[in-house]
Amino acid sequence: MTTTPSPASTATKASEALAVSTAAVELAEVVKRFEDVTAVERLDLRVPDGEFFSLLGPSGCGKTTTLRMIAGLEIPTEGSVRIFGEEMGLRPPNRRPVNTVFQSYALFPHMTVEQNIAFGLQMRRTAADETRRRVAEVIELVRLGGMERRKPQQLSGGQQQRVALGRALVNQPKVLLLDEPLGALDLKLRQAMQLELKELQERVGVTFVYVTHDQEEALTMSDRIGVMDAGRLLQVGTPEEIYEHPRTRMVADFIGQTNFLAAVAQGQGEARLADGRTVNVPPGSTSGVAITLALRPEKLSVVPAGEPSPSGANQLVGVVERRVYLGSSLTYEVALEGVTLRVRQENTPSVAQCREGDRVGIRWDPASTTVLEE
Amino acid sequence: MRAGDAVRPRGPAQRVLAANTWAVYVFLYAPILLLIVFSFNDNRIVGVWNTASLRWYREMLDNAAVLNALRNSLIVALASTAVSTVIGTAAALALERFRFPGRRVYDGLVYLPVIIPDVTMAVMMLLFFVEAFVIVQAVLGISPSLGIPTITLSHIAFNISFVAIVVRARLAGLDPALEEAAADLYASRWQAFRRVTLPLIMPGVLGGALLALTLSLDDVVVTSFVAGPGSTTLPVYVFGLVRRGVTPLINAVSTVMLVASMLLVLGSLLIQRRSPDRA
Numbered sequence: 174m175t176t177t178p179s180p181a182s183t184a185t186k187a188s189e190a191l192a193v194s195t196a197a198v199e200l201a202e203v204v205k206r207f208e209d210v211t212a213v214e215r216l217d218l219r220v221p222d223g224e225f226f227s228l229l230g231p232s233g234c235g236k237t238t239t240l241r242m243i244a245g246l247e248i249p250t251e252g253s254v255r256i257f258g259e260e261m262g263l264r265p266p267n268r269r270p271v272n273t274v275f276q277s278y279a280l281f282p283h284m285t286v287e288q289n290i291a292f293g294l295q296m297r298r299t300a301a302d303e304t305r306r307r308v309a310e311v312i313e314l315v316r317l318g319g320m321e322r323r324k325p326q327q328l329s330g331g332q333q334q335r336v337a338l339g340r341a342l343v344n345q346p347k348v349l350l351l352d353e354p355l356g357a358l359d360l361k362l363r364q365a366m367q368l369e370l371k372e373l374q375e376r377v378g379v380t381f382v383y384v385t386h387d388q389e390e391a392l393t394m395s396d397r398i399g400v401m402d403a404g405r406l407l408q409v410g411t412p413e414e415i416y417e418h419p420r421t422r423m424v425a426d427f428i429g430q431t432n433f434l435a436a437v438a439q440g441q442g443e444a445r446l447a448d449g450r451t452v453n454v455p456p457g458s459t460s461g462v463a464i465t466l467a468l469r470p471e472k473l474s475v476v477p478a479g480e481p482s483p484s485g486a487n488q489l490v491g492v493v494e495r496r497v498y499l500g501s502s503l504t505y506e507v508a509l510e511g512v513t514l515r516v517r518q519e520n521t522p523s524v525a526q527c528r529e530g531d532r533v534g535i536r537w538d539p540a541s542t543t544v545l546e547e
Numbered sequence: 548m549r550a551g552d553a554v555r556p557r558g559p560a561q562r563v564l565a566a567n568t569w570a571v572y573v574f575l576y577a578p579i580l581l582l583i584v585f586s587f588n589d590n591r592i593v594g595v596w597n598t599a600s601l602r603w604y605r606e607m608l609d610n611a612a613v614l615n616a617l618r619n620s621l622i623v624a625l626a627s628t629a630v631s632t633v634i635g636t637a638a639a640l641a642l643e644r645f646r647f648p649g650r651r652v653y654d655g656l657v658y659l660p661v662i663i664p665d666v667t668m669a670v671m672m673l674l675f676f677v678e679a680f681v682i683v684q685a686v687l688g689i690s691p692s693l694g695i696p697t698i699t700l701s702h703i704a705f706n707i708s709f710v711a712i713v714v715r716a717r718l719a720g721l722d723p724a725l726e727e728a729a730a731d732l733y734a735s736r737w738q739a740f741r742r743v744t745l746p747l748i749m750p751g752v753l754g755g756a757l758l759a760l761t762l763s764l765d766d767v768v769v770t771s772f773v774a775g776p777g778s779t780t781l782p783v784y785v786f787g788l789v790r791r792g793v794t795p796l797i798n799a800v801s802t803v804m805l806v807a808s809m810l811l812v813l814g815s816l817l818i819q820r821r822s823p824d825r826a
């Protein structure tokens with residue numbers, strides 16, 4: 174059942190929204206339930222105007238559902254969706270100032286490229302000559318010149334993708350919603366399209382809400398990323414914030430690779446590991462609290478076992494269990510007491526390489542440790 | 548044929564199967580062939596070949612009763628097809644796209660006319676009209692009788708199901724995201740239907756319509772129950788003639804009906820196979 178917010182609460186929320194600057198998209202305490210499945214659970218989100226915002230999370234975490242609620246293709250079970258301050262309520266998709274690039278593209282198979290792109294303008298009764306002009310502009314923008322008279326199934330995947338993009342952009346929406354738009358393309362094309370999309374977004378200045386399960390894609394393209402899991406928004410931040418300072422183990426694990434070390438905070442920026450050794454950590458945790466240290470593989474380095482550590486740096490000793498050669502880098506799995514740490518090293522002449530079975534030291538700067546309290 | 552099939556020797560099983568196939572063809576088409584051949588026979592005695600002529604076709608066109616029945620058939624077929632195509636398409640859309648209370652029950656009921664025997668359908672319709680007439684007379688004071696309108700209504704009743712089935716098959720293969728995309732691009736429900744859904748299901752709609760036309764033109768059982776005096780359709784008229792003995796005139800009329808039906812079925816198949824998204 175859909176609950177429409179009471180007029181009073183809508184009014185106060187509206188004035189709050191105006192007090193802060195108006196966001197392009199604002200979701201407040203949005204919940205979506207399908208019979209027995211809760212697809213989205215109390216989601217709060219503000220996307221400022223002009224931002225490239227990505228929703229990132231594993232398959233089935235509720236990204237598409239969130240996007241569809243913004244588009245009006247689903248109505249939230251609870252909570253409110255606002256677009257540029259305007260409460261959307263039960264408003265149907267055709268009366269919302271957003272357009273969507275569907276995961277399957279959903280191009281109209283019986284229409285040509287031109288007709289597909291002109292569809293939105295025709296529905297809004299745009300004058301014929303203006304429609305023609307804008308369609309031509311967009312065909313130029315998405316580089317589909319010469320394809321005007323083709324039907325969708327006569328196009329390659331990348332071209333179809335661009336028709337879907339053009340069909341949405343021609344309407345000059347205030348917000349463009351994209352549901353894994355590059356998911357169906359092969360790697361090379363996907364990488365090229367990532368850059369192209371980002372450039373396009375900067376050029377036209379439209380707010381993008383971009384759904385993907387590909388962390389690299391999200392890191393490459395986004396101004397900010399919202400990481401989702403099981404219907405909840407776990408963390409929102411710039412790619413750097415999300416990568417460098419994940420707030421939960423799930424975020425740290427989902428974005429990039431991470432080593433986790435269980436420890437107990439000791440106060441004064443120290444923590445005791447499970448085997449009793451003490452390491453330096455960024456200060457802030459109360460003494461006695463169980464914490465997890467998250468360490469990115471590239472923040473660790475392998476040094477000869479006997480080498481003394483510079484003051485302040487952490488150094489543990491272990492045995493190289495596996496060495497994986499990756500070309501531009503090498504990955505070592507080093508067994509310490511109880512845990513295995515993954516270390517990534519650049520393949521440069523100045524870095525000494527180890528063999529499997531070597532006893533080595535693992536060294537890292539305490540500042541590059543992320544402390545997770547859970 | 549694959550290369551492997553070609554080198555495999557033909558065993559006795561294959562020969563039996565091939566013979567069976569031919570037997571079936573002969574069984575099915577020999578009577579049809581006979582019918583057509585004898586419709587061009589100049590002899591009044593049906594089974595005895597005389598010379599080829601168009602005599603019975605000329606007689607058919609001079610026969611007022613035949614022409615009247617033909618006219619009735621066309622009126623009933625066209626009217627019932629038009630109405631049942633609209634209602635059947637709407638029913639298919641409702642069943643395929645919307646959730647509403649009682650959907651499952653309705654789902655089953657729509658297919659009922661396809662399953663139940665013609666005679667049952669005929670008795671049902673007749674009973675319905677008799678009861679309806681009583682009510683109409685009590686309420687409006689006019690006394691309707693069986694005739695073209697009751698035949699048309701009965702044909703609509705069974706044709707809706709056939710149209711709904713054909714259209715629904717087409718709808719099931721249609722990506723629901725297309726309608727969502729239309730809505731996302733500012734189309735109202737009606738516009739989305741007119742510009743996206745309808746063009747894409749059109750082969751199904753036309754196929755269903757042609758099927759309805761064929762069924763209506765061929766129906767004997769239901770029509771003969773709900774027809775009034777003077778309102779016979781062509782197949783019912785032929786059926787009546789046969790009871791008084793087969794004449795070559797019947798052969799001519801039957802041949803015309805056969806050819807018309809085959810053309811309609813062929814058209815229906817062709818339209819359903821053609822898809823509008825193929826360039």
Ligand SMILES: Nc1ncnc2c1ncn2[C@@H]1O[C@H](COP(=O)(O)OP(=O)(O)O)[C@@H](O)[C@H]1O
Pocket residue numbers: 207210211212230231232233234235236237238239
């Ligand atoms: N129409 C629906 N009916 C029932 N369950 C749904 C429906 N749409 C989505 N779900 C469920 O909601 C959850 C989130 O789905 P979705 O938003 O599509 O995830 P994502 O896009 O992140 O892969 C899933 O468990 C999915 O099965």
Ligand SMILES: [Mg+2]
Pocket residue numbers: 233236237238
């Ligand atoms: Mg999805």
